[in-house]
Amino acid sequence: MILVFGQTGQVAQELQRLVPDAAFLGRNRVDLRDPGAAAEAIREAKPEAVINAAAYTAVDKAEEEEALAQVVNGDAPAAMAEACRDLGIPFVHISTDYVFDGSGEAPFKPTDPTAPLGAYGRTKLAGEEAIRAAGGPFANLRTSWVFSAHGGNFVKTMLRLSESRDRLTIVADQIGGPTPAKAIAEACLTMAQVLQRAPEKSGVYHFSGSPDVSWAGFAQEIFARTGRDVTVEDIPTADFPTPAKRPLNSRLDCSDLAVFGLKRPDWKAELNEVLTELGAV
Structure with missing residues (x-):
């Protein structure tokens, strides 16, 4: 049996489709603000592997709530990893491109120096480091620009805005690589196995x-696939300020996969499936 932390997020919902007999722990069952509860849930379940698809993902709000984000993104995964180590089982954890500063144009390799620009990236990096330090079998899977037919994401936002x-x-x-939640879920399962x-x-x-593509290019592809007559005007990040800085370069070198x-x-190809599920094509 596989134990999954997360239930309503994009990857967690795709995992429910792929492995419906897995055990899914949403925040109604295990609140990641209590890392000890997460570890105890693993010890009680004694699963074959654990996938952590839950996180504090409010990038801008994390600038004001870094302490909370640290508990959820750093301390809770650390407790999970230690419990998995004690049971001798794999722990697969989803991380982010935000651990990098987004400099340059070359794809970041897993071994490249990290330098988060904000609180979200710092707390996710803290989780990665704690998982590595735990000493059990693990995979920190950094991904970017997640989209699916579930939850909130860029594809659904573009479709909503194009209505008016x-x-x-x-x-x-x-610039980065849009990543289908379904593909992330499949990768997590493969890694765990x-x-x-x-x-x-x-x-x-x-x-x-x-x-790899820009957000503007991604939007143009969405509108082209759905036949929506929307003009996309390119703007620089400087013209769209946010509380948390975004990395300009989110390209990831995935060759180690x-x-x-x-x-x-x-x-x-995956975008077509998502748009079909949303009834947009």
Whole structure:
């Protein structure tokens, strides 16, 4: 049995489709503001593997609530990893491109120096480091720009805005790989299975959709696929200030995925599935 932290998030919902017989712990059952409760849930369940698909993801709000974000993104995963180590089972944790500063144009490798720009990235990095330090079999899976038919995400926001507007200004100098939540869920399951028999493959991995694109380019693709007559005006990040700084370069080098038999998903192909599920095409 696989134990999953998270229930309503994008990846958690895709995991429920893929492994409906897994145990899913939403915040109504385990509040990650109590790391001890998360560890105890693992010890009681004695699963074959644990996937953490839950996190504090309010990037801007984290600037004001860093202490809370630290507990959920740093302390809780640390407690989970220690419990998994004690049971000798794999722990797969979803992390983020926000652990980098977004400098340059080259894709970031898992071994590149980290330098988060804000509270969200700092707390996610703290979780990664604690998981590594726990010493059990693990995978920190950094991903970016997650989208699906569930929850809040860029695709659904663009569809909603296009209902009432025929012109949108979208940031064009942030570049990254849109990543389907379904593909992330599949990757997490594969990693958990491989780590059961090959714990030496533990480490940090990158997983993002291909090809890399700007937010403006992503929006244009969404509107083209859905036949919506919306003009996208490119703007720089400087013209769209937010409380938390966003990395300009979110490109991720995903070549290490080969050790799990994985490769970058084609987000354009997956986008069609999501738009179909949303009834937008």
